[in-house]
Amino acid sequence: MAIKLEIHATDPEVISLVQRYWAMNEECRPVEKVDALLPFREILKSHALAGFIRTQCTAFDENQSCSICGCALSITSRSEVKRYKQHPLSPCAACKAVLDEARRVSEAEAQAELERRVANRIGIVDALTIRYDAVPDDVALMLLALDRAVAPRLVGGCFTYRDCHALAPIWVEEFVDRLWNAKVLSDAPRATGAAAYSVKDEGLSYYSNRIKFSLVPDEFLGAGTEAFQEFIIRPYTDKKRLLALWYDYAVVDCMAYLYDQCEEHRLQVPPTKLNEIKSTVYTALKFFSVAEVWCMMWRVVQNTASLSNRKYYTREKAAATMPGKLLHQFEAARKGNTELTKYQRIKSLPAGMLGQVFNEFYGLDEDTDSVVVIKLFAEESQDRNEIEAKVDAKVRALMTAALENDMAAAVMFDFAELIRNGAGISDAIEQIVEVYAVSSNSEVEV
């Protein structure tokens, strides 16, 4: 018999009932039907009888064994009886209790370790300071925009990634992370407690939907409104960093447009092609305004959508052609083979506080021509020897790459055009290096 009984009852009639109920034949099927055992005293129904029997004994099926100690597993109804020996999969109640306890202990230890590390982190964060007057201009400008986006929580408060959504049209996390990396923001473990963190390797990892941030105080002035004035009144002079920030912001403004249009046509920007698309947008912004790049993107999405409706094409296959289409649009516009018009901003994608700050400080927006941007942030004239020394390595690498790729004439043409449009010499060289590093796909080591 495959069923072993542990009978708790002492009443002989009950004992006999339990034995009859669980009696199995050689094929492990019940010898008697439940109906044959009824009525038993005041019990008239089969499920009531099964319930009563459960209280009077524990049944073990020898065909089912514990995956740990190998003992027979307890079962509660005749339908659970197995006819053949089973491969052991689950532990018995006793082994499970041991396992549960071990898990509970290890979880408690892990939680204690997490709390210890978070407490340690609180100590580190409490001691953080920075010199506000040493913060680079692009970081300071982002802070001004962030202050508006999370007002009034930047000075003296804390905020989550989600609280920053008004900073830029999309990808605000990237800007917040830049501020975090620049050490002007820190995480705020005192505000979130351990719930925002997990243990990772020797340190901590965080949950992006739970983590909070706060402004790191100035070494001498603290983190109050007065200290924050430094970012409002400082002269913003590092044009190179400000220009780079503008391009980063403008790329995000363009990508927001692309995502919006793709969504409208139920297309997905392929994640593996994202960097390729961003590189082309970055390059295109050296020659066109944001609103003109929107025009390119609109065309790319229209073409992709109509391609996706063609026979033998799927949405995914069509979407994979987007980077190539964008590059084609850009090159056609560069060569004057197609006219771009300035497209309107989509109402649901406002410029964000970073766009607002650029507009207030420098009059820039999506319609600003690329040459105006370049002129605005062009470096002041420097000593010739100084400029030559600065650009020497880059020019050498650029010339080599241009000759190797048979692009020497195009390089000279674009360089002349940038200068004619008002770019400084070293700026123009830097931009040409970027353009030809992207379009020729060759390494330009500088």
Ligand SMILES: [Zn+2]
């Ligand atoms: Zn066991």
